[in-house]
Amino acid sequence: MKVSLEEVTKVFDGGVTALDALSLEIQDGEFFALLGPSGCGKTTLLRTIAGLETASSGSLRIGDRDVTRVPPGARDVAMVFQDYALFPHMTVADNIAYPLRIKKVGRAERRAKAAATGEGLSLGGLMERRPAQLSGGQQQRVALARAMAAQPTVFLLDEPLSNLDARLRLEARTFLKKLQHDLGVTTVFVTHDQAEALALADRIAVMESGRIRQLGTPREVFQRPANVFVAGFIGSTPMNLLAGECVPGDGETATSWGHQIDVAGVRLPVPEDIVTELTPGDKVIVGIRPEYLTESEDGIKGTVEIVENLGTTSLVTLTTTGPSVQLTVPEGREPEPGATLHVTPAPGRLLVYRADDGELIDAP
Amino acid sequence: MAHQTAQRSLAGDVPGGGDRRQGLAFVVPALLLVTVFLILPALWTLYLGLTDYRLTGVQAAHPKVVGTANYTHALGDKDFRDALGRTLLFVLGSAIIGQNVLGFLLAWTLRSARRWARALVETLVLLAWILPGVVVAWLWIAFLKDQGGTLNAILHTPGRDWWFDHPMGSLIVFNVWRGTAFSMMLFTAALSSVPPSQLESARLAGASGWQQLRDVVLPGIRGHILTNTLLISLWTFNDFTPYLITKGEPHGASAVLPVYIYLTALPGERLGFASAISLIMLVINLLLALAYIRILRRRA
């Protein structure tokens, strides 16, 4: 089912605005991520869709039905909570069958359905156990099974992977993506972990202070962050954001014919598609991912300060005359601390943001 | 998330106020019972204290409002002041000092004691607390009486009536026996809430057992000590069990306030006057409680 929000605002009793006139359309069958730092309103948004919070203004539709004022139980949604909220006094089977019990399904049918759902999530041998006797991964699957038993039109997952330890998290991530794919039910999940959002979601809404700062596919959000906030938030190694200024080109080479961007004394070419958008004197912020910086003959010059091993790559921090710059180098190519290095952005990977509002300068 | 808990509601904040109304409906039975059988009598006490109400006679049928006469009378009355003094002694000796200190000592020493020793002592202490008051009264009459009292048999002091010779001292010892269990349990819970890492850091810094107690444990459980002191003071202040043992004898020498009120109201038939004393007692209770809340607030 489609979920559409129109100008949804949520102001709490204390006067805190958690959602600020937020509009959003989530497509049928989509795996959708709400991503942002804590306090950005993503959980409130999820709870508003669930009906646990009611929008102060605006409207919310699930499918064609306006559910803005509909109580949670009547919205045909199921939610998996961050702590799973498995009832500790009930067995796994009773937990899974609980939504059916509320719907007054007979005991025998309830048990059969719970068993079938549990079987589908390989919980077969655990049906008579209590939640406390299960591992974190098993608890998560019980919570998913319980949500599935409700046969909702929308799944809501609150930080579905945060309660698992690091190793299990990757496994559960793959499992979750496959499950969502197989079920084909619209699924909205909340996460503060950008890697999780990139890996799982069909589309991501990056949120800050109750607003959506960027909406797009993982690729779009990763490659072309729409503003400095998103640029700083997405990526497992933080993007280099360097203050610069547009200056007239010196015209010495073909690439320096037009304007250039001066970053701490180093001239970088303005990306071709936005040359018409910049005039000399414009203050900008240059964004470049550490992965897209490569060693070169000239370019930004710096001294290697720290080398952090990330496994297949290493993260190198350079001190320059301006701000420090980070880049990744492949395995076996790590420079020694103290060495001097020149780095330059890979072609087409340089992003330019306006310094005043932090928005990406896009092709006209 | 920070504001996730900013709003709590019973049935979701579904519009229309259904949740608030339902919440109210849930509270109504308890509210009704508490109002009628707890708050109403308290207010009634206030009114009665202003009248010359008596159990029999003209004043029984038509009590007259005599204003604050009962209160000024009570405050000037020697019997009342004596009873108040005895009560304060009773609270100070048996609760604030006796139960607090013994309760803490028990909690502290039993922490590291063997299982059987701990089980034995705890069971006995708790038993003294849970036995019905009327039974306990008889046990202590038997324990301290002149004719064959157990204490006399142990001390070889035959014929000594401790209840007659030292009524208040006996009452204090009795109440320590009766009420220490609560302090012991509360302090046991409190001690287990002191993080072991704090004690360990103190030990690593070379603090002795006493220094650990003074610098880590006591500051850590100050709130518990306050709560405990308030509760046991209130309970002791209002305890009626002394009546079951001594009936205020000899000659009112063991009449703490609750006993004095009872003797004034029923055998003495002066209900208005007794209500005035009740109210004074209530006010003292409230002052105690407010003082406690203030101290707790300041701490937080």
Next chain:
Amino acid sequence: MSPVQVVRRIGFYVFVALVTAFFALPMLWLVTAPFTRNPTLSVSWPDFTLGNFKHLTDDPNALPSLYNSAVLSLWTMLITVAAAALAAYALSRVRVPGRDGILYLLLLLSSVITGTSAMVPIFQLMFKLHLLDKDIGVILVMTGGLLPAAIFILKDFMDTMPKSYEESARVFGANSFQVLGHVVLPNVRPGLATIAVWAMVNVWGNFLMPFLLYRTPEKQPAAVTLNNFYTEGGQPNLALISTFSLLYSIPVVIMFLFVSRRYGFRFHGGIKA
């Protein structure tokens, strides 16, 4: 062991022995006198006679009064637990300004009022309501006195329960009563058991209220009856008193054992610093 440790060890055992003696000695009479022929106030080696129990069954009020106590305790417990559970749930979940302060004040008030302070007005109130000498009168008065503390304790249990449990049930469509019955109450069972036993023990042992509010000896509970055993000479009948005390104490001890076995006789976070 170093000498300091030895001294400490000895000190510990002396302390344990003294405490044990202090708490055990007064209780000895309760276990010896009932089995002694013509007991006095002194503790002596019992004759192991059951004659006193036989005498007790002959007394017209003794055993029925235990039944009366049981009826009072059970009803008060049921009403207290039911009313407290509903109120504690609502108070734990709905934001009411000044809620904790009011609750605290009621708690303090209840420990004061149920004593002698409100004796006279309670008597008059019950007289006006025509509830004197009726079980329901004593039950309601006791319930009113126990409720604030019961709500206080139970609310604490409910506060510590994750809110996601209820929210989860609600998203599946459960209404408030279903949430309470399916999720909240089963989760605070230790709290319910605690206040249930606590209420029963309280009523079972309470002397003043039934003493004040009953007129008919046949209706009085054990706490009052215990002080009504006199010999023909007008002296307290120690044989009946001690034997009845023992019988009267046993249910309390059993309940205590039940709670301590099942839940551990400790504070479940019920008292906060």
